[in-house]
Amino acid sequence: MPNATDNLKVYDVWGLNMTEVEVDMLTGEYKVVRMDIIEDCGISLSPEIDIGQVEGAMVMGLGLWTTEKLQYDGTTGELLTMNTWDYKPPMTKDIPEDLRITFFKNAPNPYGVLRSKATGEPPLCMSVNVMFAMRNAINSARKDAGITEFYQMDGPITPEDILRYSGTKISQFSF
Numbered sequence: 001m002p003n004a005t006d007n008l009k010v011y012d013v014w015g016l017n018m019t020e021v022e023v024d025m026l027t028g029e030y031k032v033v034r035m036d037i038i039e040d041c042g043i044s045l046s047p048e049i050d051i052g053q054v055e056g057a058m059v060m061g062l063g064l065w066t067t068e069k070l071q072y073d074g075t076t077g078e079l080l081t082m083n084t085w086d087y088k089p090p091m092t093k094d095i096p097e098d099l100r101i102t103f104f105k106n107a108p109n110p111y112g113v114l115r116s117k118a119t120g121e122p123p124l125c126m127s128v129n130v131m132f133a134m135r136n137a138i139n140s141a142r143k144d145a146g147i148t149e150f151y152q153m154d155g156p157i158t159p160e161d162i163l164r165y166s167g168t169k170i171s172q173f174s175f
Helices: 047-066 121-126 129-144 159-166
Strands: 015-023 030-039 098-103
Touching (some): 015 129, 030 047, 030 129, 047 121, 047 129, 129 159
Parallel strands (some): 030 098
Antiparallel strands (some): 015 030
8 A cells, every 4th residue: 555655656647538429309219329539548558458448448437327327215225226127237239339449649658557557547537428418419409499497417317317308298299
């Protein structure tokens, strides 16, 4: 365990993420169409493993912000979503159709092991971008419907939440 006398060097890790989603405002269903990730990993020790770390962390984060909604009993506090009948981890259809990962070139980390940097944490944090992309789609639908009041959107955002936030009304369903 590090202590105050250790000579530890800190370093910054950064990344950039762009996400494109398609959202059906009548059903609340969505699809992550494309995601572009640029990450500073220093000098990668193994690019294939680092790409896997980025992919895994991003998918884990997508679940965190979209499907993995924990629900508790209001009286007892018991976890109600404790199995896959109610708790939904990300599946293959939740992964972006087009996932592009790029590592920043020629950015050695003078303090890291062989000039490398951590790779899993930034994409986990950047995965919140999928919720912001969905909020932009919802905002557009609300604007088209003439809805202007503020709404608070907490994660994870499920299809039910999207439908509720979008302002979709039963009168919009017609043959």
